[in-house]
Amino acid sequence: MQSLWNDQEAASFGTDLLGQRVYTSRLLGRNPALVLHGGGNTSVKVEENDFFGEPVSLCYVKGSGWDLATIEREGFSPVRMNALLKMAELPAMSDSDMVLQQRAAMTNPNAPAASIEAILHAVLPFRFVDHSHANAISALTCNADGEARVKEIFGKRVLVVPYVMPGFILAKTVYDMIKGRNLRAEGIEGIVLLKHGLFTFHDEARRSYELHIEMVTMAEEWLAKHDPAPLCAGGKGTCETEAGMPAHLAHEDLVDLAKLRKAVSIKRGHAQIAKLDPSPQAASYASSNGVENYGTRGPLTPDHSIRTKRAPAFIGEDIAASVQKFADDYAAYFQRNADGQMMLDPAPRFALWPNKGIVSFGDTIKDANIVADIAGHTAKTVHLAQVIGQWEPLPEKDIFEIEYWELEQAKLRKGPARKVLQGKVALVTGCAAGIGFAIAESLAEQGAQVVGVDIDKDIPEIMKKIGAVGIIVNLTEDKPVQDVVDFAVREFGGLDIVVSNAGIFPKNEYLDSMTQNDWDRTISINLTSHQKLMGKVIPFLKQGIEASIIFVGSRNYKAPGPGAAAYSCSKAALTQLCRVAALELAPDKVRVNIVHPDAVFDTKLWTAEALERSATRYGMTIEEYKTKNLMKVEIKSKDIGNMVAAMASPLFLKVTGAQIPVDGGNDRVI
Ligand SMILES: [Zn+2]
Structure with missing residues (x-):
């Protein structure tokens, strides 16, 4: 992975701290192997004078609803450091209290709601903090011996944090781990959150970003060394299909695609756009031996589940029965984990379709393409993890907590109301x-x-x-x-x-x-x-x-x-x-x-001339001619x-x- 830093471009964002923060956030956002569609978050700590001219320490943290790839200055929420640090001292805090107190501590109440990771950003004693859900980190850490691999690759340069729920619990866990320690003296430059992602930090914007690139590159290089069969290279490993034929040569069957879309739309409760990715990579992955099992274990990082659910459907010979099986399995998963919530629709958001590819669903083609992006990266990463060991994502209980987490559901509800022909x-x-x-x-x-x-x-x-x-x-x-x-x-x-x-x-x-x-x-x-x-x-x-x-x-x-x-x-x-x-x-x-x-008459066929001619033929004025009906309306x-x-x-x-x-x-x- 290459650093995309460019001095000239950096200067165009302004040389102040927030300007630099916007620039390197965009650099992270530009790389889909790091963050996808609103994932990840970044921050910068700044000393300013408030409205009354009093000095105030602020943590400008990514606001929710903004995408790192396109973020602007106003996409960062200015939250008072002292309030965030006080919150970190509390033994416990509900999600709704955290969201409320973060807003109460903002110097601009019109700024977007601060990221749910704001407290974690605040407790890290470095000016710039960068967080991504890099594919390579998922491939490494969603594995039985992920922790050992991380230590082997990064040594003492990173803190390794076992998976805990994002938000207050994660911030508190990290805060307790680093309290009283001097991370600088220890040479710690990042945190690997197992089965979640990577944090890097530094007092300079460029270094914090480039540390991120450096660490992801180290993970990628390690994976490349241990991956004898890149997805659909025709080599050994999981790429071979059961029938032994090259998957990408299989023909697409459009009536079956329409059948699959209909079955999924019925489960969803409204029409869905379905986008088939028939690329050799997608078809090969969907046809891999055992993908029905390992490909449906879970997502790369918990927040993907908000868009993709925990796992894709696997489509067998009988399309309707396969979608029904997904719905039954989803209801059972809900039953096993629910604690008073209402079940969401039991429709898959994407499906693995052997010999055909990966099908992604959404209310609009834009939504379906977002899911397709996540599904494509998931396929590549799960394949990689299988090759180096055993894909072992988060257990379903943890995914359920995220999928049914009030704060995450809120992100999705912000979209516009459904239109009457949406998805048709x-x-x-x-x-x-x-x-x-x-x-x-x-x-x-x-x-x-x-x-x-x-x-x-x-x-x-x-x-x-x-x-x-x-x-x-x-x-x-x-x-x-x-x-x-x-x-x-x-x-x-x-x-x-x-x-x-x-x-x-x-x-x-x-x-x-x-x-x-x-x-x-x-x-x-x-x-x-x-x-x-x-x-x-x-x-x-x-x-x-x-x-x-x-x-x-x-x-x-x-x-x-x-x-x-x-x-x-x-x-x-x-x-x-x-x-x-x-x-x-x-x-x-x-x-x-x-x-x-x-x-x-409001079409290009009816020129003023033609209208005049026709009206004259009927002995009418143009207005009379245009409204020659019982109701006298045009x-x-x-x-x-x-x-x-x-x-x-x-x-x-x-x-x-x-x-x-x-x-x-x-x-x-x-
Ligand atoms: Zn995250």
Whole structure:
């Protein structure tokens, strides 16, 4: 491991103590082998004058909710040293009292809550303190003879502290160990917390950080010397699969992935995004001999369990039974350890899937990617620990205490409330503009992960603006359509909502003057492409969560006008396609409905000129033309978008085969 220190960059953060603290915290945060997604914490002790001009000793410690990789000055909470040291003297202190007293001792009450390790940072008599959950330290210390190895590698340079609960108990344990000793004179530069992580400290920011790098490097070098088979190098050891075949050549089965996602979503109580990591490393690890046993023993460091639970699921031949087994085991684990708590959901956060890889779950793709990061590092580290000995993480009792610890649960609850379509995966066709775009936008606003397809080459950029993925596809072609459906499932785990919207409106196609090509093209895009799409999405929708198909029809179906035969016929046939699909898919609980919008004018198709022309043809003003319905209201594309989002939501859970007009009331339709 290399030090990332750079003099110029360091100076750009300011030469004061807090500036240096921000810089080296970020250096730690930049290395995922040290800390992942909010893990670890750092501090600096500073003498300042308070508001009244009186001198005060402060410990600026990482505030909760901040990530070391991106932390700023205001991410550090200024806590009075004398209060923290007084707390360390107490024989006992509840978590809630500790949190309260830490806040009471802050010179800025608007700063974030100080890390739960603030007292520990305060009692270490060095200006800078750096703490990480380095993978290499986990690989070493989550082992039967971890303590002996740490002593062999670091000698007297570190204090070795057996695992105790983080927070007050850990601070108190260390305080009692170092009381009355002179760590400097003893040459102690760090603390190894068995099965938890590493602390280093020094009066200079750079040295404290570089001590960290140096010690992790020593651990890594020791491990490298004793690791004859890096993960999936094709060598001996745990990489060989049971079938003896190279795991990364196994094919991915997307319908099974959707099945797995559905089983996990049901246990979770709401839809989950599922992210498959099919890399050779992940597939090889998930296929290793014995991984069902050692791979499900526990996490690298206790605070990973907040995001990943204690262990992953192991997926055998029967996917549903494997998820059920995980849930049963989780309930039993809860029963064994609970003391009045309420059980959290029994769904796995990641799963080992032999010959396929590692699947991570989350409410959003961001959440699933965070879990995937932790799962990937866990796989590498557990593999390493197995090679050098025997992976022996914390016992379940200790993990349970963390998983059900009020202070840790609080970190997760801070997120925004769930949206109605959170975790759902939606495919929308023809969404570069107009109604299609409004639908994609409304679904995304309600929390769905949208994949938008269009023949417009700007679709990737257009979808990016609403946090969706855009793919250029000609829907009349077979393979690209299959590819985009597969892409949605491969990237997000399944498919729940399909909005079949793509369509064209050829102008002035009177029967005695239209070209055959116009007719054929309209039928091909407005009808046949929808039929083709159905064949490709239905196998996945059958594994969807509250799955639904929504066709976008037209007011023209019931109220046609002259000069639009191909358009009106295609929309009438599309309506019939919807009705048949509703009949066919009802047994699988896939809902199929159609929305019939009136013309919308807030799209690029309706230029001011075109609007003027049409209004004149009807002998109306533009305003009259735009609101020519019973209610005299203009129909906007967003009205259709919101309606489709509602139809995809649980509001319409028991509605199928319905035709919903959004037209302000039309006497020919009513
Ligand atoms: Zn820690």
